[in-house]
Amino acid sequence: MKIQYLAVLFIIIILPIYLVISYYVNAQIKTVNAQELYDSKLVTATYDSVRSFQLNTINNKYSSVSDSKIRDIEAAISSFFNSLGTELGATGYSREDLSTFIPAILYSMYDGYYVYGKYYDEGIPIEYDEQGKVTKSGDYRIGLKPYVYYSCRYKEGSSSDFVVNYTLDNTITVYGKVNGDEVASTGALVKIGDVEVNSTDIQPYSFLTSTGKKEERSYAKHSKYKQIDINPEILSEKLVLIEDLDGDGDQDITVNNYEYIVHNDQKIYVDKKDGDVAKYDLNEYIYYDGNGNQYPGIKCFVNYRNKKQYLTDLETMAFINEMVYEDVGGDGHTHLHSNSACQYYYDAYKFSVWVNDNLGNITQADAKDLEGNTITDFETNTGSEKIFRLSDNKNDPMLESSTFNQQRINVIKKSIKSNLAAEMANFGAKNGYEYRMPELTEEDWDKIVNDMCVTTFMQGMSIGMKYYNNYCVVPNDKNKEVVTLDSIYIIESTNDNIIDSNDEVHYAGCEELVNSTKTMMGYRNIDFERQTVVTSDDNNYYFYPHDNTKSYNCMVNAKNQIELESIITGEKLEYDIDQEMMVKKGSIGYNLRKTYLTALAREKYDLYRTNGYFGVPD
Amino acid sequence: MGDSLITIVAIFLAAILMFVFPLMAMADRSDDVSTLAVQTATTDFVDKVRTTGKLTLDDYDKYVSTISSTGNAFDVDIELQILDENPGVKTTQTEMTKIGENLYYNKYTNQVETELQAKGRISLKEGDRISVTTKNTNQTISQILKNFFYQIAGNETYNIVAQHGGIVTVNGAK
Numbered sequence: 001m002k003i004q005y006l007a008v009l010f011i012i013i014i015l016p017i018y019l020v021i022s023y024y025v026n027a028q029i030k031t032v033n034a035q036e037l038y039d040s041k042l043v044t045a046t047y048d049s050v051r052s053f054q055l056n057t058i059n060n061k062y063s064s065v066s067d068s069k070i071r072d073i074e075a076a077i078s079s080f081f082n083s084l085g086t087e088l089g090a091t092g093y094s095r096e097d098l099s100t101f102i103p104a105i106l107y108s109m110y111d112g113y114y115v116y117g118k119y120y121d122e123g124i125p126i127e128y129d130e131q132g133k134v135t136k137s138g139d140y141r142i143g144l145k146p147y148v149y150y151s152c153r154y155k156e157g158s159s160s161d162f163v164v165n166y167t168l169d170n171t172i173t174v175y176g177k178v179n180g181d182e183v184a185s186t187g188a189l190v191k192i193g194d195v196e197v198n199s200t201d202i203q204p205y206s207f208l209t210s211t212g213k214k215e216e217r218s219y220a221k222h223s224k225y226k227q228i229d230i231n232p233e234i235l236s237e238k239l240v241l242i243e244d245l246d247g248d249g250d251q252d253i254t255v256n257n258y259e260y261i262v263h264n265d266q267k268i269y270v271d272k273k274d275g276d277v278a279k280y281d282l283n284e285y286i287y288y289d290g291n292g293n294q295y296p297g298i299k300c301f302v303n304y305r306n307k308k309q310y311l312t313d314l315e316t317m318a319f320i321n322e323m324v325y326e327d328v329g330g331d332g333h334t335h336l337h338s339n340s341a342c343q344y345y346y347d348a349y350k351f352s353v354w355v356n357d358n359l360g361n362i363t364q365a366d367a368k369d370l371e372g373n374t375i376t377d378f379e380t381n382t383g384s385e386k387i388f389r390l391s392d393n394k395n396d397p398m399l400e401s402s403t404f405n406q407q408r409i410n411v412i413k414k415s416i417k418s419n420l421a422a423e424m425a426n427f428g429a430k431n432g433y434e435y436r437m438p439e440l441t442e443e444d445w446d447k448i449v450n451d452m453c454v455t456t457f458m459q460g461m462s463i464g465m466k467y468y469n470n471y472c473v474v475p476n477d478k479n480k481e482v483v484t485l486d487s488i489y490i491i492e493s494t495n496d497n498i499i500d501s502n503d504e505v506h507y508a509g510c511e512e513l514v515n516s517t518k519t520m521m522g523y524r525n526i527d528f529e530r531q532t533v534v535t536s537d538d539n540n541y542y543f544y545p546h547d548n549t550k551s552y553n554c555m556v557n558a559k560n561q562i563e564l565e566s567i568i569t570g571e572k573l574e575y576d577i578d579q580e581m582m583v584k585k586g587s588i589g590y591n592l593r594k595t596y597l598t599a600l601a602r603e604k605y606d607l608y609r610t611n612g613y614f615g616v617p618d
Numbered sequence: 619m620g621d622s623l624i625t626i627v628a629i630f631l632a633a634i635l636m637f638v639f640p641l642m643a644m645a646d647r648s649d650d651v652s653t654l655a656v657q658t659a660t661t662d663f664v665d666k667v668r669t670t671g672k673l674t675l676d677d678y679d680k681y682v683s684t685i686s687s688t689g690n691a692f693d694v695d696i697e698l699q700i701l702d703e704n705p706g707v708k709t710t711q712t713e714m715t716k717i718g719e720n721l722y723y724n725k726y727t728n729q730v731e732t733e734l735q736a737k738g739r740i741s742l743k744e745g746d747r748i749s750v751t752t753k754n755t756n757q758t759i760s761q762i763l764k765n766f767f768y769q770i771a772g773n774e775t776y777n778i779v780a781q782h783g784g785i786v787t788v789n790g791a792k
Contacts, residue, residue, distance in 0.1 A: 010636050011635050021647065025650055033654075040784060047785070253714065447788075530707075530717070549704040550703065552702075557700060558743040558746070
C-alpha cells in the first residue's frame with residue numbers, strides 16, 4: 001500500500017510544478033507570437049504608406065512643389081494609420097489612440113527629411129476666462145514637424161565658415177563664407193579627371209528681347225565623361241490630350257507620341273508637321289537673334305490639364321530653335337534634341353573645379369557644431385582625407401567608396417539619429433514605458449542614405465511578458481524626388497534601330513545589354529508606370545508614357561543584375577560563389593555605358609529642384 | 619490472491635502516474651517550444667525575404683539548420699508568386715479605359731531549390747509574393763506516447779507546423 005501513497009505524494013508535488021512551467025512556457029509562446037504578428041503588420045502598414053505616396057506623386061504633376069508634397073505625405077500617414085488599425089483588428093481606434101504607440105515616422109527625402117511626431121504648439125488654447133478669451137495656451141500636439149536638411153557646418157581658419165547641404169546623390173549646396181566671399185551655390189560633383197570639355201563644345205547663341213536688348217546665352221552641345229562621348233538625344237513619350245478636335249462640342253481623348261525637352265523646369269513638347277518639327281508662319285510668331293535675323297517660332301507647348309498651352313516667350317523660342325535640327329545621317333527630318341546630359345557634365349565639371357579649388361583642404365576635423373566645437377561622433381572616421389579634393393583619383397563622388405560619399409553618409413546618419421532620439425525622448429514616458437530610439441541595422445541605414453524611405457517605429461504595446469519595440473524601413477524607389485543609379489530603365493530595340501512600343505524594356509544592369517550593339521534608350525522608371533487622367537465627366541482614362549512590355553528575362557523574373565557602378569567604371573564585377581565576393585570579370589560594352597551615362601545625367605539634370613542656387617560662384 | 623492483484627494494479631497505476639504522465643506532459647511542452655522555434659524561424663526568414671527582395675542560399679540553409687536543431691525532421695514548402703504586369707500594359711495599349719489584369723505565375727519548392735543551388739540566390743521584385751509552410755515528418759516523443767494509448771490514422775499527422783507569407787516590398791535585383 002505504501003507505494004500508492006508515494007505515488008500520490010509524488011503527484012501532489014509534481015502537479016503544481018508542472019502547472020507553473022506550463023503557464024510560463026505558454027506565456028512566452030504568446031509573447032513571441034504576438035511580437036511576430038506585430039512585426040508583420042508593421043511591415044505591411046509601412047508598405048501601404050509607401051505605396052500610397054508613390055501613387056499620389058506619380059499621378060501628380062506638381063508633386064515636387066513643397067505644399068503638394070506635404071499633402072501627399074499627410075495622405076501617406078493617414079494610409080499608414082488606417083492600414084495599421086485594420087491590421088490590428090482595431091478599426092474602431094482613431095488616429096490619436098494608435099498614435100500613442102507610434103512615437104515617430106520618418107519620411108526621408110532627397111535633401112532632407114520630415115519627422116511625424118509630438119511637438120509643443122504654443123498656439124493651442126487650454127483655458128478660457130468668463131468672456132471666452134484665451135488665458136492660457138500651449139499643449140503637445142502630434143503632426144508633421146518642419147523639414148530638416150542633411151547639413152553640416154565646416155569652419156576652416158577665419159576665412160571660411162560655411163554649411164554644406166548634402167543630398168541622396170552627388171549634388172551638394174554650399175552656402176556661407178568661403179575664402180572671405182559670401183557664396184550660395186548648388187551643383188553636382190564629379191571627379192575632375194573624368195570630364196573633358198573643349199571650347200568647341202560650348203555653343204553661344206543670342207536673341208533680342210521685346211525691348212530690343214541683346215541677350216547672350218550659351219549651352220553645351222557635347223561633353224566627354226570617362227571617355228564616353230555624350231551627345232544630344234531625341235526624347236519622346238506618349239501624352240494624353242483632351243481636346244475638341246472635330247468641333248462637335250464634346251471632348252475627344254487622344255494619345256500620341258511627342259518629342260520633348262525639359263527647359264526651365266518645364267517639360268516642353270513640340271508639334272510635328274510632315275515629319276518635321278512644326279513652325280509658325282512668319283506673320284504669326286517670330287523671334288530675332290542677336291544679329292537681327294528673324295526666325296519663325298517653333299510650335300512648342302506644355303501640358304496644362306491635358307490641354308496644349310503654347311509657349312511664345314522669346315527666351316524659350318530662341319533656346320528651342322537651337323535644339324531643333326536635322327541629324328547628320330538621320331532620317332532627313334528635323335527633330336527636337338535634348339542637351340541636358342551634355343549640360344549636366346559641363347555644369348558639374350565647372351562646379352567641381354570650383355569646389356576643388358576652394359574647399360579642397362576640408363577634412364572631417366573641420367566639421368563644427370553650432371558653438372564652433374569640432375564634431376567627433378561621426379560614424380566613420382575619414383581621418384585626414386580631403387573630402388572635397390575631387391582631383392584625387394580615389395575620390396570619385398559617383399562611387400560609393402569615395403571619401404566624399406563616406407562623409408555624406410556620416411552627416412545623414414548623424415542628423416537623423418540625433419533628431420529621432422530627441423523626438424522619442426520627447427514623446428514622454430507612458431504607463432512606465434520610456435520610448436527609446438532602437439539601433440537600426442546597417443542594411444536599413446543603407447536604404448535610408450541611398451533612397452527615399454519611410455521608417456516607422458512602434459513601441460509601448462504590452463504583449464504578455466514584455467513591451468513591443470520594433471521599427472520598419474521601406475524604401476520608395478518609384479518617386480520623382482531623386483534619380484538613383486537604379487532609376488534608369490533601358491529600352492532595347494529589336495533589329496530595326498528604332499525605339500517604339502514593340503521593344504522591351506530592361507533593367508540597366510541586365511546581362512543581355514552588356515555587350516549589345518542594338519540601339520538603346522534610357523528613361524526613368526516612373527515613366528513606365530500607368531498614369532490616370534480623369535475627365536470632367538468623371539471617366540478614367542489610363543495610359544503609359546512609355547508602354548513597352550517588361551522583359552521576361554530580367555524584369556518580370558527578377559534576375560541578378562550586374563553591379564550598376566560597374567557600368568559607370570566600365571569594369572564588370574560578378575559575384576563569385578566560392579570566394580563569396582565581387583570579382584572583376586571583363587568589361588562593359590561602350591553602347592550600354594553611353595546609353596546609361598547619358599540617360600542618368602539627363603534625368604538628374606531635368607529633376608525639379610525646389611531649393612537650388614544654380615551657377616558657379618565667381 | 620486478491621491482495622497481489624491489487625498490488626499489481628497499484629504498481630501499474632503508480633508507474634503510470636509517476637513516469638508516463640510527467641513524461642507526456644513534458645513531451646507536449648517540448649513540442650510547444652519546438653513549434654515556437656520553428657514559427658519564429660519561419661517568420662524571420664519570410665520577413666527577411668520580404669524586406670530585402672532576395673532569397674539567398676545562405677539564408678535558406680540557415681533556416682533549415684535552425685528548424686532541424688529542434689531535433690525533428692521537417693518538410694519545407696516554398697511557393698513564390700511572380701507578378702507579371704505585361705498583360706496590363708497590353709490591354710491599356712488597345713483600350714484606354716481598361717486596366718488589364720495582372721498575372722501571377724508560381725514557382726514551387728523544387729524549382730526554387732534547383733535555382734538556389736545553381737545561382738546562389740533568387741531576386742524578387744516589389745509585388746511578388748512568398749509563402750512558406752513547414753511541417754514535421756518524424757514522430758515526436760509526444761506523438762509516440764499518444765499513439766500508445768490511441769491511434770491516429772492517416773498520413774497527414776503532424777504536430778509541429780509553421781506558416782507565414784506576404785508580399786515583397788523591395789526590389790531585390792540590385
